[in-house]
Amino acid sequence: MRIKVCGLKHAENIGAVAALGPDYVGFICYAPSPRYASGLQDEILAALPEGIYKTAVFVNEDEEIITKLIDNYNFDAVQLHGNESPEFCELFRDKATVIKAFGIDEDFDFDRLVGYAGKVDYFLFDTKTPKHGGSGQSFDWRLLNGYKLNVPFFLSGGLSLDNLGEVKAIDHPQFFGVDLNSKFELEPGLKDIDKLKKAFEILK
Numbered sequence: 001m002r003i004k005v006c007g008l009k010h011a012e013n014i015g016a017v018a019a020l021g022p023d024y025v026g027f028i029c030y031a032p033s034p035r036y037a038s039g040l041q042d043e044i045l046a047a048l049p050e051g052i053y054k055t056a057v058f059v060n061e062d063e064e065i066i067t068k069l070i071d072n073y074n075f076d077a078v079q080l081h082g083n084e085s086p087e088f089c090e091l092f093r094d095k096a097t098v099i100k101a102f103g104i105d106e107d108f109d110f111d112r113l114v115g116y117a118g119k120v121d122y123f124l125f126d127t128k129t130p131k132h133g134g135s136g137q138s139f140d141w142r143l144l145n146g147y148k149l150n151v152p153f154f155l156s157g158g159l160s161l162d163n164l165g166e167v168k169a170i171d172h173p174q175f176f177g178v179d180l181n182s183k184f185e186l187e188p189g190l191k192d193i194d195k196l197k198k199a200f201e202i203l204k
């Protein structure tokens with residue numbers, strides 16, 4: 001099970017998270033989020049160990065800005081949380097791994113994803129809320145049974161120490177990894193290393 005820790009923004013805390021050995025770390029490049037990584041310095045990202053995918057998270061951002069940030073910060077992956085089309089997602093595939101996020105609720109139609117197959121590397125299934133992400137709310141994971149494509153997915157949305165046991169038991173052939181965020185924080189953007197350590201013990 002791959003582990004992504006999302007919503008980092010403080011230099012020392014980024015180093016402490018990286019020392020736990022996540023597979024992906026995420027930086028929110030979306031100003032309305034309380035986890036917005038506004039003062040991100042490229043040398044902090046450059047100091048992260050090889051093998052951790054540095055992921056930039058966007059919501060309906062312009063192509064030029066995404067490309068510029070990938071180039072400036074050497075992001076390995078982009079995670080797109082808005083209404084990005086399959087063609088828009090595909091634009092970044094020669095530069096980065098592309099993760100397309102979708103907010104899931106009981107009305108979500110997984111047939112919407114057909115056009116993205118072959119144009120993205122992973123899906124990320126989050127809880128549908130007006131915030132686009134970082135809500136701390138989980139969705140009914142039984143809905144994942146409606147997902148039949150062969151693009152692997154990350155599960156996110158309200159994952160916490162209280163429900164990781166249940167998450168581990170999810171048996172879906174495309175379940176690739178988890179995304180840990182607001183339930184592992186001391187404050188928005190500042191990760192609780194002790195809680196994350198416990199999560200890694202459960203998941204690894």
Ligand SMILES: O=C(O)c1ccccc1NCC(=O)[C@H](O)[C@H](O)COP(=O)(O)O
Pocket residue numbers: 006007026028030033034035057058059081126131132133134135136137156157158159179180181182183
């Ligand atoms: O975390 C945010 O503030 C955020 C804001 C806007 C778009 C995406 C955002 N986070 C992206 C993530 O990958 C989160 O980990 C995911 O939404 C789950 O968050 P949480 O429910 O807090 O565990």
